Amino acid sequence: MPGAHPSASLVAMSERETRTAGASAPSAEALQKLAGRHQAGYRSVGTMAYDILRDAILDGTLAPGQKLRQETLAETIGVSRLPVRSALIQLEADGLVEFHARRGAVVKALSAEQAREVYDIRVLLEIDALRHSMDEMTPERIVRLRELGRTADAEEEGADFVDARTQFYAELYGAAARPVHWEMIEQLRLKVGRYVLGWRLVGGGDHGHSHEELVAAVEAGDADAAAEVLRSHLTGVRDAVLAMLSAEGGAAAR
Amino acid sequence: MPGAHPSASLVAMSERETRTAGASAPSAEALQKLAGRHQAGYRSVGTMAYDILRDAILDGTLAPGQKLRQETLAETIGVSRLPVRSALIQLEADGLVEFHARRGAVVKALSAEQAREVYDIRVLLEIDALRHSMDEMTPERIVRLRELGRTADAEEEGADFVDARTQFYAELYGAAARPVHWEMIEQLRLKVGRYVLGWRLVGGGDHGHSHEELVAAVEAGDADAAAEVLRSHLTGVRDAVLAMLSAEGGAAAR
């Protein structure tokens, strides 16, 4: 349901607003708020800009299709254009933004087909990661897992919600110590993070016990059951995301 | 386009060889040769620098562990340090280089475990991509596939060898039109590209007919057979790469 977001007015700036006052800000204030959260001491300003912009994209402050003007972003964050450019390059590599020749960068949108792809691949990769991890599972890890699962379920807010779940899955797959595998999963989760967030805000939380269910299966050592829980969870989220995407697909097309 | 670049001081890196040993010197000329191949009109210098450095890493001109000094690279390529930095950031996202705090970038090495991971994941992803693609396979695509397979088998040289194979797999998996899936596969292939190249140069080419074998299975519509050919091919290459990595693992460590 639109309108519920605090900073949801970002989609409205489509084309007419670009020239007049659009130079500085549809989302300036929300972005500044994010920037404030990251004002802590970073070793390099570029990584700070990256984190700010990534979070802004993930929580919808910068919506898909949004034009990203380097100078505006730089002024809003409070740095020069150079670290912003670095951040944009990284975000392009992450698949979150798209560079159009010499015409600037825009927040990349994910089509329904691509979202389906992401979840199909995640099913493959994560079930495999889970099986590998279960071979090396330890009781201590189970304890931490259960803890993190509770935290993740309790978390409601946007960015923290994604973070909590990331920690849970990092712990879940971490036993196998497969950095490349985890990196791939992280990339895929990053691509759909925004849409999951939207779904979480809009839809309900019927997935609340799936974490515990998963931990229980892992604890019991039943790989097939755990895989099935994971698979059904992922496909469930996938379907919800797809429904949301097709629902508002025509609006945010470009 | 008629830009007579000031390709001046290119040999500047031999200024001081105090403790080089195996770290920083020997690649200036080879890198320049690569730079020459890419001197064609690029829209942006940054992408050119990226291509040059990526190829340099892939064909071993810049070996794993190599220290990448921005100014040296910039002078060798003939541009400023800024596009080099952009390229390095992209390469970091690709997992080919690694930034060490404020101490510069080095060419990232792939451990044997990580290489194994890459191939394990590739088996998962590529077999799935293959099955999806076979659902949409067309006779015309088979024809092009057979053509590309022959080209790939004929190709011997380094960079072109990888390129030819890339085209073959792009055509093979392209029928399914799954951009995210293909992007993931490309990333993984990029990570091991250097080692495959080394293996190709060192070892033999007993895999010559696997392309044709694969195409035949695809043409026959036998998904299981095609998957098995692909799987055995990938595990074969994997084992060769692993053997090579463990063989010279102690030497090129540092």
Place this chain on the structure above:
DNA sequence: ATCCGCAATCTTGGATCCAATTTGCGTGCC
């Protein structure tokens, strides 16, 4: 009145310049 072309302005991309941090080396002290 509409369409094509030109020019001005805005925005990206690149280069040079400056500061901050790290590293290597020298000296002094233990």
Place this chain on the structure above:
DNA sequence: GGCACGCAAATTGGATCCAAGATTGCGGAT
């Protein structure tokens, strides 16, 4: 003689400045 502290040089990271290209708005011509 060895280790530690400090200084100096080099290299990375950031900011400001400059050029190139694209888009848009305006004007003229058909």
